[in-house]
Structure formats: C-alpha cells, structure tokens
Amino acid sequence: MAILIDENKKVIVQGITGREGMTRTKLMMDYGTRVLGGVTPGRGGQDVYGLPVFDTVEEALEKLGPIDVSVIFVPAPLVKNAALEAFDAGIKLAVLVPDRVPIYDVLEVHHYAKKLGAGFVGPNTLGLLSPGKGVLGMMGGRAKSAREWFRPGPVGVTSRSGGMTSSLAYYLSKQGVGLSSIVHVGGDAIVGLPHPEIVKLFQEDPDTKVVVMFGEIGTSQEESVADLIEKGIVTKPLVAYIGGRAAQKGTRFSHAGAIIEGNRGTYEGKVNRLREVGAHVVEEFQDIPKVTLEVLKKLN
Amino acid sequence: MLIFSAIGGTGVEEIVKEHPDKVSFHTIDIVEGFRDYQARNMLRKAGIQGKGLVKIADMMVNLWETARKYDARSAEINPIVRTKSGEFLAADCRITVDDYAVYRHPELGIKIARELNRPPSELDRIAYDVEKNDYRGTFYFIQMAHGFGKADEYVGFHGAGGGGSMMSMDAVQRKGYKIANFCDTSGNPPASKVYRAAKIILSQKNIIGYFGSGSGVASQEQFHSARGLVKAFREEWVDIPVVIRLGGNSEDLAVRILTEYTKDLPAPVEGYKKDDSVEFCAERFDTLVKNSKIKDIPRPRIPEFSKNLYSFDTLTGEITYDHDLCLKCESKVCVSKCVPQILKLEEGKPVLNITREEAKKGKCTECLACEVECWFHGNKGGHVSLPIEGLDGYREKIGHSKA
Numbered sequence: 001m002a003i004l005i006d007e008n009k010k011v012i013v014q015g016i017t018g019r020e021g022m023t024r025t026k027l028m029m030d031y032g033t034r035v036l037g038g039v040t041p042g043r044g045g046q047d048v049y050g051l052p053v054f055d056t057v058e059e060a061l062e063k064l065g066p067i068d069v070s071v072i073f074v075p076a077p078l079v080k081n082a083a084l085e086a087f088d089a090g091i092k093l094a095v096l097v098p099d100r101v102p103i104y105d106v107l108e109v110h111h112y113a114k115k116l117g118a119g120f121v122g123p124n125t126l127g128l129l130s131p132g133k134g135v136l137g138m139m140g141g142r143a144k145s146a147r148e149w150f151r152p153g154p155v156g157v158t159s160r161s162g163g164m165t166s167s168l169a170y171y172l173s174k175q176g177v178g179l180s181s182i183v184h185v186g187g188d189a190i191v192g193l194p195h196p197e198i199v200k201l202f203q204e205d206p207d208t209k210v211v212v213m214f215g216e217i218g219t220s221q222e223e224s225v226a227d228l229i230e231k232g233i234v235t236k237p238l239v240a241y242i243g244g245r246a247a248q249k250g251t252r253f254s255h256a257g258a259i260i261e262g263n264r265g266t267y268e269g270k271v272n273r274l275r276e277v278g279a280h281v282v283e284e285f286q287d288i289p290k291v292t293l294e295v296l297k298k299l300n
Numbered sequence: 301m302l303i304f305s306a307i308g309g310t311g312v313e314e315i316v317k318e319h320p321d322k323v324s325f326h327t328i329d330i331v332e333g334f335r336d337y338q339a340r341n342m343l344r345k346a347g348i349q350g351k352g353l354v355k356i357a358d359m360m361v362n363l364w365e366t367a368r369k370y371d372a373r374s375a376e377i378n379p380i381v382r383t384k385s386g387e388f389l390a391a392d393c394r395i396t397v398d399d400y401a402v403y404r405h406p407e408l409g410i411k412i413a414r415e416l417n418r419p420p421s422e423l424d425r426i427a428y429d430v431e432k433n434d435y436r437g438t439f440y441f442i443q444m445a446h447g448f449g450k451a452d453e454y455v456g457f458h459g460a461g462g463g464g465s466m467m468s469m470d471a472v473q474r475k476g477y478k479i480a481n482f483c484d485t486s487g488n489p490p491a492s493k494v495y496r497a498a499k500i501i502l503s504q505k506n507i508i509g510y511f512g513s514g515s516g517v518a519s520q521e522q523f524h525s526a527r528g529l530v531k532a533f534r535e536e537w538v539d540i541p542v543v544i545r546l547g548g549n550s551e552d553l554a555v556r557i558l559t560e561y562t563k564d565l566p567a568p569v570e571g572y573k574k575d576d577s578v579e580f581c582a583e584r585f586d587t588l589v590k591n592s593k594i595k596d597i598p599r600p601r602i603p604e605f606s607k608n609l610y611s612f613d614t615l616t617g618e619i620t621y622d623h624d625l626c627l628k629c630e631s632k633v634c635v636s637k638c639v640p641q642i643l644k645l646e647e648g649k650p651v652l653n654i655t656r657e658e659a660k661k662g663k664c665t666e667c668l669a670c671e672v673e674c675w676f677h678g679n680k681g682g683h684v685s686l687p688i689e690g691l692d693g694y695r696e697k698i699g700h701s702k703a
Contacts, residue, residue, distance in 0.1 A: 076400065102371055102401035107330040141519040149517070161463020163486065163515035167547075170517045170574065187462055189373070216463060243466035246473040247482075250417030254440050254462030254484045256399065259415055261374075264313075283474075285467050286577035 002130030002181045003156070003201040003208075004093065004121070005033070009068040009134065012060050012091075013038040014082045016048050020097070020138070021073035025049060028071070030143030033134035036064045057089040071095045071127070071136050079123060080105035087118045095136045096122030096192070103256075106190045113192065120192030124256070126162035126184040139165065139184065153178015155292060156202035158195050159214035160185055160221070160257065161243070168214055168288065175289035177296070180208040185221075187255035195221040196228055203234045210237045210295050212288060217244030218258045218265040222274060229277040237295045238279040241288055242270045302326045302334065302364060304356075306346040308379040322346050334364040355388045356380060370408070371401030373415075414442075421446065423481075423500060426690045430496045434616055436662075437489025437520075439497050442482040449506050454480040455585075456507040458497060458544075460514025460525070461486040468513035468545070471582040477589075480504050488520040492616060492666035492686050494528030499688055502536045505700045509589045510542040513581055516574050518548025524639075526554040526571070527668040530561045531684070534675075536701075537599045539566040541588035545581045547574030561676055566595045603680065612652055613660040617686040619670065623649045625681030633677040634670035643670070650682075 011028065015021040016038025026049055028035050037052045037060050044055035054060040061067055070086040072079060072094055079101045086094045096109070101123040113120055121128060127137015131152040139162075140146025149166060151173045159165040165184045172179065183198050185191050195213060202208040211234075215222040222242065228234040244258060245267045252259040260266050274281050282291050306322040307315050316323040324345040328334045339357035348356060359377065367375035377390040397405065402413040412420045412428045420428065427441035448454045455477045459465020465484040473479060481504060485497045501510065512529070526546060533542065542562075546554040555571035562569035568588055572581050606624035613619075621634070626649045634650045635643045642663055644653040650670070654663050666684065674682035695702065 077403075100400040102404070103373060103398045104330065104368065104371055104401070111330050145519070159463070161461065161466075161515070163461030163518065164463035164467065166519065167464065167515040167517035167574070174575075214463060216466060241467075243463055243470060245470040246479050247466065247469075248417060248444060250415070251442055252399070252415040253442070253466055253482055254438075258462060258466065284579050285471070286579050 001205055001207045002133055003198070003205050004128055004181065004183065005069070005130050005136050006133045007032055007034070009034060010064070010066065011035045011069045011071060011136065012057070012064070012067050013071050013073060014040075014057065014086065015073035016040055016051070016053055017043050017046065018073055022048055024071070024073060024097075024138045025051065027138065027140065027143055027146070028135055031135045031140070031146055032132075033136065036067065057085045057091070061089050061091075067091050069093045069095065069136060071097065073097055076100040076102075076123075080109055083109045083120060084112050087112055087116045092118045094118070094120040094192075095125065095127055096120055096186070097125060097127060097137050098122075099124045099187075101188070103188075103190060106188065110190070110192065119197075121183065122186040122191060124188045125186040125191070126165060128181060128183040130181045131179050137184075139182065149173060150182060151178045152180070154180060154207065154209035154296065156180045156198075156205065156208040156211045157182040157214075158185060158198040158202070158211065159183070160187060160195070160216045160255065161214055162187065164214050164243075168212065171286070172212070172289050172292065175293060177289055177292055180205060187257055189219055189257040189259070191257070194219070194224070196224040199225050199228060199234055199238070203236055208236065209299055210239065210292060212292055213238060213240045215240055215242040215270060216255065216258045217242070217247050217253070217260050217267055217270070218255075220264065222270040226273040226277045226279065229279065237299070238274070239288060239292050239295060240274050240279050240281050241285055242267055242274075242281070302328055302342070302360065304342050304346050304360065306348060310378070328364060333368070334361060336361050351386060352382065352388060359388065359390065367395070370395065370405060371398045372396060373398045416442065422690070422694055423503060426688060426694060427497075427500050429689055430493070430500070434493055437485065437487040437493055439489060439493050440482070440484040441497065441500060443480070443504070444482060445478065445480050448478075448480070450508060452478060452506070454478045454504075454507050456480050456501040456504055456510045456540075457483055458501055458510065458512035459484045460512075460518060464513070464515030467515075468511070468578050471513070471578045472511050472585065475582045475586045477509075480507050485525070486514065486518075486520070489524070490666045491524040491528035491531075491668040492614075492684075494525045495531045495668065495686060496688050498529050498532035499536070499691065502532065502538070503691060503695055503700060505698055507540060509540050509585060510538070511582070511585050512543070513545035513578050514548070516545060516547040516578060520548065521550045522546045522548050522554035523550050523557055524667060526557040527672045529558060530672050531668055533562050533565060533569060537565060538562075538569070539594050541567050541585065541592050542569040543572070543581050543585040543588065544570070545572040545576060545578060547572070547576070557672070561672060564597065566597050568592050605683075610649065610651060612656050612664070614664045614666050614684075615660065615662045617666065617684060619664065620683045620685070621650050621670070622681040622683075625679045626650055629674075629679035629681060631677045633673045634682050637669035637673045639667035639669060640665045
C-alpha cells in the first residue's frame with residue numbers, strides 16, 4: 001500500500017493542453033499513473049498523448065466513469081474554480097500544482113472541500129509519488145529520473161519544500177532507505193493537506209514504518225504533528241528536520257508559508273516541541289539518512 | 301480568525317494567558333462571512349457593554365470586510381480609542397496584503413509585493429525590479445544586514461529553491477558566520493538572472509565570502525547557473541572566497557565551467573556536486589575564509605571594441621560580437637555552444653539565424669555561452685550586456701567598487 005496515489009487510482013488532468021499540463025501528463029503516464037483524460041474548456045475533442053480532452057470535468061466523468069484524482073495545472077487566478085469544478089463533479093482528491101494562488105481562494109477551496117468530503121494537496125506543490133506505483137504533479141521531472149531517485153520501501157516522506165523532497169529522497173535512497181510515499185504538502189501558508197494530515201495517513205498505512213518530515217519555520221504544522229504524537233494518535237517514529245534557523249521574524253523566506261509571525265512558527269519553538277514528544281530531530285540535514293536507518297534498525 | 305481584546309497593547313498571546321476573560325476569538329466562515337451579531341457576541345464575552353458594544357461591533361465587521369476586499373493576510377486595529385464625546389475611533393491600523401493577490405489591487409499601488417519586517421532597502425528594490433522585469437524562473441532577494449564591517453564576518457548567500465536555500469543558509473550560520481542576505485534563484489532561471497543575482501549579492505560591501513547552495517539535487521540544468529556566476533565573478537574580479545554547491549542535473553559540466561573559468565581570479569572558487577553534503581561545503585567555506593591567500597592579480601584589461609560590431613537585443617539586454625575579432629577566431633565556439641542554437645556563420649562571422657524580433661522576444665535565452673565560452677575558447681569577441689537598473693548609483697553611494 002501507499003498513501004493518496006498508487007497504480008490503481010484513476011486520474012484526470014485539468015489544464016492538460018497547457019505547456020506544463022502536457023509535459024507533466026507525459027511524466028505521469030510514463031511513470032505508470034493511470035491518467036485517463038484531461039479537461040481544457042474550449043478544447044473538447046482534441047487529444048493529448050492519445051488521451052481524450054473534455055470541455056468540463058462533469059463531461060469527463062460522464063465519458064470516463066468515476067475518477068479518483070484531478071491534477072490541476074491552470075494559471076493561479078483560475079485554480080479556485082478549477083478545484084471547485086472537480087469537487088462538484090464528485091472527485092475527492094485534487095492536486096493544486098500552481099504557485100501564487102491567493103490565500104482567500106485557498107480558504108474557499110478548503111471550505112468546499114470540507115463540505116463535500118474531499119481533500120487537496122497544495123497549492124504550490126511539486127506533487128506526490130509512491131515509488132513504482134504512481135506520481136501526481138511534477139515530482140521527479142522526468143519518469144526516468146523519478147525511477148532512479150525514488151525507491152520503494154518503508155519510509156514515508158512529507159515535506160514543505162519541493163526541491164528538498166527530491167534531494168531527501170536521493171540521499172535516503174543512496175543509503176539504502178526505500179520510500180512508501182513522498183508528499184510535498186506545498187510551500188504556502190495554507191495548504192489542503194498539511195504535515196499533520198499526511199502523518200496521520202502514514203500512521204494508517206501498513207507499509208510505512210517510519211516517517212521523515214522536512215519542516216520549515218512559519219505556520220503551526222510541525223507543532224500540530226507534535227500534538228498528534230503526544231495524544232497517541234501518531235505512534236510511528238518520526239525523524240524531523242526544521243529549516244530556517246537563520247531566518248528573521250516577519251520576513252518571508254521564498255515560501256509564502258515560511259514566515260515567523262509574532263512568536264509563532266520559530267525554529268526553536270518547533271524543535272523543542274518535537275523533541276518534547278520524542279521525535280528524532282536532526283540538526284544537520286546530512287544526518288537524516290543515518291538517523292532514519294538507526295530508527296529502522298531499532299524497529300526490526 | 302478574528303480576535304478581540306478588551307486590553308490594549310501588544311502581544312495578544314500574553315494578554316490571553318493573564319486575562320482570558322478579556323479576549324475572545326471567532327473563526328470566520330470564509331463563505332458565510334462575519335455578521336454584526338457575531339461581533340456583539342464576541343464583545344460581550346470580552347466584557348464590553350453599552351454603546352461600545354454596538355459601535356465596536358460595526359468596526360469589527362468593517363475590519364473583516366476590508367480584509368476580505370483587499371485580500372489581507374492580516375488586518376489589525378490597535379488601539380481603538382473612545383473620545384470624550386463617546387465616539388470610537390481606530391487610532392492605528394495595520395494591513396498585510398497577500399503577496400499573491402496584489403495583482404487584483406492595482407489601486408493600492410504596491411511596488412514590492414513581498415512580506416518584509418521593515419521597509420525594503422534600496423538593494424531589495426533593485427533586486428525586485430530584476431525579478432519583475434524577467435518572468436523566467438524566480439529570483440528572491442532580502443538584505444538581512446546593513447552597515448557591517450569586515451570583522452563582523454558577514455557572508456553573501458546565494459541559494460536555489462526555498463527549502464534548499466533555507467537549509468543551506470542554516471548550514472553556514474552553524475559554522476559561526478552571519479548572513480548578509482537571503483537569495484533564491486530557482487525554477488529554471490536563465491543564466492542572465494543568476495548573473496544579476498550574483499552581481500547584487502556582490503554589491504554588498506564588506507562581505508567576507510560567497511556561499512551558494514540549493515537542495516543539492518536540482519532538476520534544472522545547472523550549467524546555466526554556472527555561466528551566470530562565472531560572468532559575475534570575472535566582472536567583479538572576486539577577492540573573497542567562493543564555495544558553490546551545484547548538485548543536480550548536468551552538475552559535472554556546471555562544476556567544470558565554474559572552476560576552470562575562475563582559476564585566474566584573486567580568490568579561490570570551489571564547486572561541489574550532489575554527493576557533497578551542504579555541511580561539507582560549509583566546512584570547506586570555513587577553511588577557505590580562514591586560510592586562503594588572496595592573490596594580488598590585477599584585473600586584465602578588456603580590449604576595446606573595433607568598429608566592426610554586430611549587435612542584437614535580447615529580452616533583458618544586448619549582445620555584441622566584434623566581427624574583427626571573430627574573423628580571427630578559430631573555434632567559433634559561440635555558434636557551437638549556443639544553447640538555443642540561434643547563431644550561424646556568415647563569411648566566418650557569427651550572426652543570428654532567426655530574426656532580431658525573435659531574439660528579442662526570448663528565442664535568445666541569454667545562456668551567456670557566446671561570452672563565457674568565447675573568453676576561454678574563442679577570441680574574446682563576444683559580449684553580453686545585462687544592465688541592472690540603479691546598481692551603479694547604489695554602489696557609488698555606499699562607496700563600493702564599480703559594478
């Protein structure tokens with residue numbers, strides 16, 4: 001098993017005829033994701049890599065049957081309505097790849113998702129990947145590199161940085177640590193499935209033995225994960241790294257979510273809280289594979 | 301989430317701990333909005349009664365509506381004052397508009413859509429203009445310190461990718477150095493953007509070294525970054541140690557370009573790959589800063605151009621070939637190394653094989669090969685001019701060497 005994506009989930013791509021949409025559709029198909037079609041309003045009837053293009057999501061579901069996931073590659077100002085269209089048509093998981101989606105739009109998407117029992121990854125996400133099974137979004141860039149970088153195994157990865165997701169996976173694989181699923185939750189302040197939600201999914205996934213979390217300053221995602229451990233909801237070992245030790249208050253560091261507001265979201269606050277509940281917090285990034293291996297060994 | 305505190309001052313987290321009965325909270329439903337009676341309920345819970353209850357409730361609804369209308373990440377009135385005549389006024393107010401929604405509000409006239417803990421510095425503005433005028437990739441720059449001396453040990457920092465940059469910045473800091481600036485060039489930026497970023501970083505007076513590193517496994521072609529850095533380092537004739545971790549796609553080529561083309565500079569420039577950890581690179585940097593000898597090598601004179609010039613505009617600059625020099629060039633490396641392959645030879649001289657308009661619109665990707673490669677394998681006839689508005693004036697003002 002894996003979380004959120006595997007070889008059986010049926011997928012469509014909204015914005016499939018765009019430059020990014022097309023390129024990433026190819027990546028997803030080449031990797032083995034079951035992409036069945038795509039949507040671009042006004043382009044119904046065309047095809048992309050042999051996949052049918054529809055005018056609306058509703059039409060796509062009429063022709064293709066039930067769909068599990070929609071991956072959205074439309075310009076940021078259009079993301080809100082694209083996500084609502086997917087949820088309205090009955091899709092339960094959306095992946096919002098674009099960067100720069102306004103915060104109130106994300107809040108509205110969140111509202112409707114909750115109302116309709118759906119969820120979403122992103123915005124501003126590289127996507128997610130279950131090694132050997134499927135990929136959503138653009139993780140890995142090309143299917144060949146995705147196959148080389150991400151090997152199957154017992155470690156779940158959740159990250160607030162896209163680039164670091166790839167490098168974490170690379171360094172873990174190099175040390176012989178395989179991965180169950182890898183999720184880039186998105187770099188923004190508000191995301192659909194933040195660290196605590198992903199960690200809960202890993203807790204329920206029988207194939208995941210250990211979770212590695214790449215955290216950052218800003219937001220309360222890492223603190224919430226600590227709360228889950230304290231309450232006993234999460235019992236699997238957690239290896240965590242927090243970026244942004246050198247950051248200053250009140251200034252955003254690239255990611256919209258990487259900002260310390262008041263006394264919330266500081267490096268020290270996160271590290272202390274995670275250590276308090278027994279998480280393995282590493283100070284140096286290069287130590288993550290070593291510590292993960294030790295934790296895995298202890299389990300066996 | 302709306303918070304009301306009957307007690308003024310700052311630090312609502314502290315106030316709520318000491319006076320939980322004076323603070324109330326309400327989570328606003330994004331679709332339903334916020335209504336006056338909800339505000340009145342909040343005020344009642346915080347101990348407000350009488351005329352104030354009604355008037356402050358109206359203010360709270362207005363505050364929410366303003367925040368919603370202007371896409372504010374946060375909006376705060378502090379303090380609310382009651383005048384002698386019994387009126388309630390917002391005596392101070394602060395609104396942070398969502399960076400991503402600034403495009404919806406041209407009426408606000410926001411020049412720099414960036415959250416900062418202070419007004420943007422002059423260098424921040426110069427950097428922001430570079431980013432604003434070039435949609436390719438991302439360039440993010442924040443000055444974190446000002447007016448420091450050499451003895452303060454500040455480092456010019458150049459990251460790639462949000463998380464990778466932060467992690468790398470932390471690694472240098474752990475070695476005991478202070479960070480002069482945060483910088484992130486990522487999202488497959490052209491060499492020209494990386495060049496401008498490096499020039500801006502090097503415009504900070506008194507930095508004692510230059511450290512560059514991203515996630516370590518970049519999906520972008522790293523040789524573009526390498527060429528951008530080489531052009532900047534050579535122009536600046538860098539005399540502070542440089543360590544760059546260029547791990548990722550085409551890293552072998554990238555490190556070769558970076559190190560071979562900077563060998564003759566006064567300061568050492570080292571390049572590393574994905575299997576070199578950021579901690580190792582920070583260690584190397586520390587060693588170089590502490591132990592390396594800066595060589596006293598004068599900057600070579602740049603030969604003056606002849607009159608036989610061929611120029612064309614690019615998206616953000618201008619490229620010139622000195623055809624007198626090109627004629628004597630044996631390698632014609634500009635044509636073979638041009639990444640978008642837009643050059644051809646005409647009677648032994650490089651010219652565009654596309655229209656000038658196409659080159660200007662972006663077909664010329666400003667890969668910088670026709671300058672950087674030409675210096676070492678050609679006859680030094682290629683020159684790429686990439687102006688950075690305001691940088692010369694800024695450097696003159698702070699008494700830094702010419703850009």
